[in-house]
Amino acid sequence: MTAGLVGGYFGTRTRAIAEWAFNLVMTFPGLLLLIILMPVTGGDYRFTMLIFGVLLSPSIYRIVRNLVLGVKNELYVDAARVSGLGNTRILGRHVLSVVRGPIIIAAAFMMGASIATQSGLAFLGVGSKGIPSFGDMIASGFRNLYIAPTQFLWPSLLLGLITASLVLLGNALRDTLQGSRPKPAKVGEGQRAEVRTDPTPAADPEALLEIRDLTIAYPGPMGQLREVVRGAALHIRRGQTLGVVGESGSGKTQTAFAVLGVLPDEAVITGGSIVFEGRELIGLSDGQMRPLRGKQIAYVPQEPMSNLDPSYPVGAQLIEGVRSALGISKREARTRVLALLERCGIADPERTFDSYPHQLSGGMAQRVLIAGAVASRPKLLIADEPTTALDVTVQAEILDLLRDLQAELNMAVLLVTHNFGVVADICDRIAVMAQGEIVESGDVLEVLHNPRHEYTRMLLDSILDDASVRTDAPAGATTEGAKR
Numbered sequence: 001m002t003a004g005l006v007g008g009y010f011g012t013r014t015r016a017i018a019e020w021a022f023n024l025v026m027t028f029p030g031l032l033l034l035i036i037l038m039p040v041t042g043g044d045y046r047f048t049m050l051i052f053g054v055l056l057s058p059s060i061y062r063i064v065r066n067l068v069l070g071v072k073n074e075l076y077v078d079a080a081r082v083s084g085l086g087n088t089r090i091l092g093r094h095v096l097s098v099v100r101g102p103i104i105i106a107a108a109f110m111m112g113a114s115i116a117t118q119s120g121l122a123f124l125g126v127g128s129k130g131i132p133s134f135g136d137m138i139a140s141g142f143r144n145l146y147i148a149p150t151q152f153l154w155p156s157l158l159l160g161l162i163t164a165s166l167v168l169l170g171n172a173l174r175d176t177l178q179g180s181r182p183k184p185a186k187v188g189e190g191q192r193a194e195v196r197t198d199p200t201p202a203a204d205p206e207a208l209l210e211i212r213d214l215t216i217a218y219p220g221p222m223g224q225l226r227e228v229v230r231g232a233a234l235h236i237r238r239g240q241t242l243g244v245v246g247e248s249g250s251g252k253t254q255t256a257f258a259v260l261g262v263l264p265d266e267a268v269i270t271g272g273s274i275v276f277e278g279r280e281l282i283g284l285s286d287g288q289m290r291p292l293r294g295k296q297i298a299y300v301p302q303e304p305m306s307n308l309d310p311s312y313p314v315g316a317q318l319i320e321g322v323r324s325a326l327g328i329s330k331r332e333a334r335t336r337v338l339a340l341l342e343r344c345g346i347a348d349p350e351r352t353f354d355s356y357p358h359q360l361s362g363g364m365a366q367r368v369l370i371a372g373a374v375a376s377r378p379k380l381l382i383a384d385e386p387t388t389a390l391d392v393t394v395q396a397e398i399l400d401l402l403r404d405l406q407a408e409l410n411m412a413v414l415l416v417t418h419n420f421g422v423v424a425d426i427c428d429r430i431a432v433m434a435q436g437e438i439v440e441s442g443d444v445l446e447v448l449h450n451p452r453h454e455y456t457r458m459l460l461d462s463i464l465d466d467a468s469v470r471t472d473a474p475a476g477a478t479t480e481g482a483k484r
């Protein structure tokens with residue numbers, strides 16, 4: 001295991017040496033070697049196990065090495081390195097925790113295999129006669145099989161039971177260790193709705209989407225529910241753009257995910273209502289949500305690159321989505337996708353169509369995703385901070401594109417953002433979120449000019465204006481300038 005950690009983590013030369021040594025071990029014929037060495041070991045099970053351990057070590061080495069190679073380039077390992085953590089600390093804290101689960105399972109299998117091999121050797125007579133063993137017992141039971149079959153049956157059953165118990169023990173140990181960490185969330189499996197409360201009556205009868213009293217919670221470490229969205233209420237009409245603004249962690253994305261029906265498995269909607277085109281979405285299964293998601297309600301994510309599969313050209317990915325949304329032929333979907341790419345400002349649609357995601361810039365990737373999202377002419381587009389990962393000029397272009405498409409398709413847009421500038425630029429209405437609650441909502445100009453809630457005022461005050469931009473040169477710059 002240590003060799004696997006070292007071989008996987010350190011440079012190619014260390015790995016090459018470790019690899020050479022373990023490849024050499026792998027060339028030995030295991031069982032044959034154990035039998036040949038019998039005169040040397042005298043059948044002593046300790047020597048037999050030692051040799052068996054050495055022979056099996058390459059498989060453990062390979063498991064550990066592969067896991068380490070996978071984890072060592074993760075961003076959090078780089079961050080630990082940059083923050084000055086030594087190799088031993090990184091290996092102990094970040095790498096070992098990834099490796100230990102699979103190793104516990106592999107070790108449990110190996111223990112079972114070792115006992116079975118040792119018994120097999122003893123059954124063949126290759127073992128110490130002085131120490132009782134399963135192999136000896138099974139062999140003597142075998143000789144008396146017709147006289148006393150239970151002599152053969154019980155040791156064999158017990159051997160099987162011990163081997164199976166070791167595997168179960170390994171699984172339990174692995175689960176206990178992993179259980180202390182929260183499991184990564186899976187999305188899209190249909191969301192859990194529990195305690196349904198009677199929501200307040202609809203605020204806008206003409207709304208395309210109306211969220212009322214929405215409460216979303218997550219179980220804490222002791223199982224108690226922690227509310228991350230509390231009694232949220234908002235509504236959007238056809239063709240309207242609503243900006244949901246608020247600081248990080250205020251519950252904007254959770255609200256958007258609840259509308260899309262892709263909250264993580266552990267999330268529980270404990271109350272409220274989400275009505276889209278007169279239909280209640282809370283409580284719908286994943287299968288019932290599928291015809292809506294991507295077709296009537298589309299989504300544009302924050303980080304375009306992480307939403308494109310690096311193994312396929314983007315065109316193939318878009319065609320897949322368009323065909324499942326519209327049920328058209330491959331050829332029609334291709335023509336449609338190319339036209340959409342052009343419409344979304346991609347200069348050379350044919351080339352982009354055949355490009356892999358890594359060959360695109362962030363702005364191009366976001367245009368590609370917007371093209372995919374609007375392909376089915378959705379009634380509602382949810383854009384979760386669609387410009388945050390892009391530079392300022394590209395941000396403006398993407399916002400222009402969203403505004404144009406919104407007008408062209410008469411689409412409602414729910415725009416999640418931190419940025420009041422973006423809201424002022426393209427939104428008709430605004431909802432301000434703080435700590436899971438919508439504290440203020442209304443017409444954009446009205447809220448921006450006349451904020452009623454303290455939190456909205458505070459957010460607006462924290463925006464840099466001309467008066468707060470410093471006019472004096474930084475001290476360092478002045479000194480440097482004086483030196484020249």
Ligand SMILES: Nc1ncnc2c1ncn2[C@@H]1O[C@H](COP(=O)(O)OP(=O)(O)OP(=O)(O)O)[C@@H](O)[C@H]1O
Pocket residue numbers: 185218228246247248249250251252253254255264418
């Ligand atoms: N899987 C989860 N388990 C537990 N809590 C979660 C989970 N996902 C989100 N939360 C919590 O829900 C709260 C709201 O998160 P959300 O992602 O909606 O914030 P946000 O306003 O969109 O923030 P940001 O602008 O940074 O994306 C946060 O406190 C977050 O810790």
